[in-house]
Amino acid sequence: MFLSKNLKHLRERNGKQTQENLANALGITRSAISSYEDGRAEPKLVVMNRIAQYFNITLDQLLNVELATLGDVDLQQQKEVKKYASAENLRILTITTDRENNENIELVPEKAAAGYTKGYADAEYLKDLPKYQLPFLPEGRTYRAFEIAGESMLPLLPESIVIGEYVANWNEVQEGQTCVVVAKNDGVVLKKVYNKITERGTFLLKSSNIAYQPYEVSADEVVEIWKFAAYISRDMPDDSVTSLQELKSAFSRLEDELQDIKMERRVRK
Structure with missing residues (x-):
């Protein structure tokens, strides 16, 4: 300290x-x-x-x-980012309900993901998305479903549907927790999330597929975080992918070290 x-x-x-x-x-x-x-x-x-x-x-x-x-400006910017992440600055989540006033689970298809970053708070946009009720999920929480593209989060396959639970205070996301992150410029992605707000004002996002490099996104670029709750897929996960867990863990640790080295070099410059 x-x-x-x-x-x-x-x-x-x-x-x-x-x-x-x-x-x-x-x-x-x-x-x-x-x-x-x-x-x-x-x-x-x-x-x-x-x-x-x-x-x-x-x-x-x-x-x-x-x-x-830190200078006064840097200190104030960091303070505002922390307030934003903890939802001290109010973030409004738009939802829809069915005739019995139960919250719907809106599905964001892959083809609609690009538009979601602009229309996520627009009731008119949300009303046109497919809506579902899933009784196996815990009650009293808000959920949204997203269709996953690409192979960055194997063993989840492309076109799998991930159901996320809404996170209001981003500091409650556990290190390495799999979440759907909605960002202004990066769109909708499913990644493992690491909170780097205190050090750099960012989130570090990692794929489970080691072929994809981790990257950082500024916290003030993020508009929503949904922690993984369940998924639906037409195909069985590939067991051969999970057999690489030890290798993935080693690479993950190496990626952390390299990322910190890169950031230190940027600060020095």
């Missing part, structure tokens, strides 16, 4: 504020501020939250981001 370093940086950046003045503003003692900055003690959660609010940053930034490396 960068708590002690960040606290001292914020205090000195803010008009070279003294420990005494900051302590008075936060309602704690000067010796407490001194111990936090020296790393001799850690504040309680309520105090950490008070510090973050005082300096107009997020608690995550206070603890996990080396603020001395």
Whole structure:
């Protein structure tokens, strides 16, 4: 954590504020501020939250981001991305219902995927999509179905239909969880998702097929995330693909390391 370093940086950046003045503003003692900055003690959660609010940053930034490396503009942009990802800035999901007021599961066919990134919030667009009810899914959640193209997520075959459960707070997506990601420029894709918002303001998207390279998409380019709930296919998955699991895991770890190296080089440039 960068708590002690960040606290001292914020205090000195803010008009070279003294420990005494900051302590008075936060309602704690000067010796407490001194111990936090020296790393001799850690504040309680309520105090950490008070510090973050005082300096107009997020608690995550206070603890996990080396603020001395960021300018004011970068810091604000990162804060807005975090708010967007956690749905603090309201994102409206448009849905349709049947005659009994049950939520429909709209199907987005492959040929309609390109238009979905523009019409996902348009009730007129959604009403023309095929609609279904699937009783085997848990109730009280919102689902949408997407037809998958390509072979990037083997053993799921092209033309399989993936049913996704809507995720409002993207921070709840588990690392490596398979999700349908809807992005403004990249369209609708099924990928394993890794949250890199704190480090780079992005999501890292990986295919299960090692022939496809991972890539990053800016969090503010993403409009919807649907975590994998079920799939429907006319064909049986190919068992020979799953026998490569150990090799895929090794390549996955290597891809993570290479991706971090590339990003470090970009930052240095």
